[in-house]
Amino acid sequence: MFCTHFLRLLSFKLFALLMLLLIILFSFYMYINLKLHTSHLMANVIASANRTSDLIKKSTRYSMLKNQKEDVDQIITTLGNLQGVDGIRIYNKKGLIMFSGRKEETGEAVDMKAEACYVCHSEKIPKKTLPSINRTRIFYSQKGYRVLGLINPIDNEPDCSNASCHAHPASIKVLGVLDVKMSLAQVDRNIRESENKMIFFAVLFILTVGIVSGVFIWFMVHNPVKKLTIGTQEISKGNLDYQIDVKSKDEIGQLAKSFAYMMQELKKAYEEITNWSKTLEKRVKEKSEELERTQAHIVRVEKMASLGKLSATVAHEINNPLGGILTYTKLLIKKLEKLNIQGYDESIIKFLKIIENESKRCGRIVKDLLVFAKSSSVNFQQENLKNVVEKSLLLVNHHLEIKNVKVEKIMPDADLTIVCDTNQIQQALIALFINSVEAMPNGGTLRIELIPETGKNLIQIKISDTGVGIKEDIIPNIFEPFFTTKKDGSGLGLGLSVGYGIIKKHEGDIAVDSKINEGTTFTIILPTDLPKGEQKVVE
Template sequence: MRLNLISKLALATGLVLLCTMALFAYLNLQSLKGLLLQEAISEADRITETIIRTTHNQMLRDDRPLFYKTIEEIGNQQGVERIRLINKTGRIIFSTDDSETGTVLGKHSEVCGICHGGSQLLLTASSKNRSRRFYGKSGAEFLGITNAIYNEEGCYTASCHFHPENFKVLGVLDVVVPLDRMHSLLDAYRGRMLLLTLLLITLTSLSLTYFTQKLVNRPVRELLEHTQMLARGELDGLVHSFAQDELGELADSFNTMTVNLKKAREELEGWGRDLELIVQQRTQEITRMQAQLIRSEKLASLGELVAGIAHEINNPLTGILVFASLIQSNPKLDPVLKNDIETVLRETKRCAGIVKGLLEFARCAPPQKSPCSLNEISDAALELVRHQILFQDVTIARNYSGRVPSLLIDPNQIEQVLVNMLVNAGHALRGEGMVMVVTGVDPLQGQAFVKISDNGCGIPEANLGRIFDPFFTTKSNKGTGLGLSVSYGIVQEHGGHIEVQSQKGAGTTFTIFLPIPEADEPTLAPAPPATAQLPAEPTTV
């Protein structure tokens, strides 16, 4: 089981406090024990001083019964275990414990060793050095203190005493007191210290837990949750503001990092969308270029084949046409055969037209370019077709832009392209409708354009990709299917291209784009193509 941060801090703090308080309690107990022991020594020493001073006159009078009775009364007081009087030879001459009276103590005993334990006899010693601690038979601890009875002037001058003046110490008074009170105080103090230690540890742990939870654990948990959100890719959330400290700075850094990551992801997504759009555009361009290359290769290969076939067919076809004409003009011709000969002539001329178209398709003569006006070429193409019966009930409208510069093109070939487009529009109108011719400049492509629109039957979507293929036609018994192929080749030779938009039943728009000479490119402002209505010329033929 994994411990959280607050539990670890609480345990660590509790252990540190426990060790600190235990050391403090131990040192405090030792200090208190020393003070109590010193107090017990001082109290026992005062008892010996009191006995010596109280019995001084009795000893001067050598009133031993009264002296012993006084000692016995003092020994019967509470807090005194035993009092005994030892003479200078080590004999116990009196003791409150009758069993000890008359016994002799050696120099190395606990009582005598205080003065006789060293190499020299000590006449005086501090109360601490005169004290001793020992345990009785019952296991209780006692404190014994000895006090010397000195041979004062009043003693050796008294008439009742027989001690000479050179005796310095007449005897020793030994008092033994129990230390049970000291141990009781120490036990009580130890209990209070234990309770105080536990209370302090509890209060300190609770306080640290509370403040750690509020100041550390909660901010860290929020930062952890925010980090997990970032790992899941959720960049909308922000960390709440903390106090002005290191965690607050860390939260601000997290928020700044989140905002930067979100901004970077949005930029990457934008780049991805742009890249996808660019890839689609480039794919469309490549597809269109591939289609153009395939069509160009197809046209080139087909052109070589058609040129050979056309030359081979043209010679016998010319012979057929000449001899059929001679037969028709011969007066000896049976009138019954005259209609048949006319059919032969008509079909032969039709074949000759097809061969001529094949030769034009195969020839693809290089354009003879010269500076020309696209608007004037459009007018010339319109002039050629407007009087044809195909446009008898057709309205022709023009919308020319005055911003179209002179183009370096072959006027005859471009006029041929426009005528082909107009004738196709006339066929699509099926006798009535409207044709719109628009010229202008496309600022995005940087090319001039001429747009031919009709509101005819339109081209089926399935045929849009094939309309520039050679011999493809939807006209029954009309056309060779070479007009758009030839037009496509001419425009391509000029460095342009053709775009087609058509909707079945709504009409078709052919847009021919032609490059603008470099010298004229700076004049192309990115303004929209002019839509000012030039004098439209509706023509009903």
């Protein structure tokens, strides 16, 4: 199991490939080197054999010219006993051994097909000349070592054919052959020695390179890859906090950094999924509440539309009778005052005044109903919101003084120009101002703050008071028509509804934040870039 796992390692495969390449390269190098070395040694041996052969020919030339066979024999015997010389023979052209380093061979005839003779006598007519490359031969001696044989023809020189002692006809070109045999035992030993040394140093070098390469691959490849592998295993177990300790700046180091970044992203995504799972119930609840608010808003809009139609009908039906009552009441009062009748009950005029005042109040109610129900057009024009706020405050200034309410204004120097229907925005602000003032019966502070949101093309209007506040359970109902918290019946409950409708006509929004006995803040958000001109608004 361990061997199988080890063989699958990337580091082992790299190491095995490197060692295989080293072995192949060094084997090829040794083969070429040994071939060259062997060729060089053989060339030296052949050169030595040629020199020896030439030396013998020159040493025996004079003795042969004088036919001094004893001297020739002595020279052959002496040179034949030299180290490295395996034998020296001189053949005549008939194959008879004339001289030899071994006395017992002298006078023997050799087979013309022997290795020394066959080169020249392979054909019917013996060759008169022989190329240098064909003069050498290598064979194994009876003792088992290799021998280099060199044949050197003895030409019939003019001195030989003119000699008085043993003249040879000039027509004979070759008198015989000098055969020198050099032992290759020492050469073979040198080759084997060189081969063994080469193998030793090659193995030593391969082992050294292998150890260094193995250590390098182990620390630079195996360990980082192993750490990456452990990292992937830790991730598969869900351990996203595991840190990979790879500090190298190479490709593996970059891979480790990318892997660490991936782990961080996975951890972040996992935490987001976990948090999402934990807060899913809360999110569902929030969405449900948002849907409920949207549904309530739709119901409120439908209710306002229905009430608008009903209010318009009722207002038109009541307005004419009220006008008649008010007119005749004023007429009766004037006539009674002109007649100046003594003894009539003054309470009659008092009652008529009450009828007049109540008729006027009913008239105002009818007027508010008509304004609420009216399908009107709005005229959007550029206007500085600061001016609209100032005019609205001016119209309720007397009301503020009576209630002992102080005004704080926070208006930045930035451009607060918006596109709106000035009269309607002013009407909505007045309704909110009056609502805030009436929430402070004992006086207080009315705070107005304008906040531009330049990047979003929006402006916030915050209207805050220090009044009694609004209960949380009735906040969703305060913009409904005819909803009021005044118990004395002094309010109709249309002011905030009308203001809400105006804000919606301007594609804005309004929000309420209130705390009991601390105060209420109305936040109006209006766009600044509505299209100019008169536009029909359908209720």
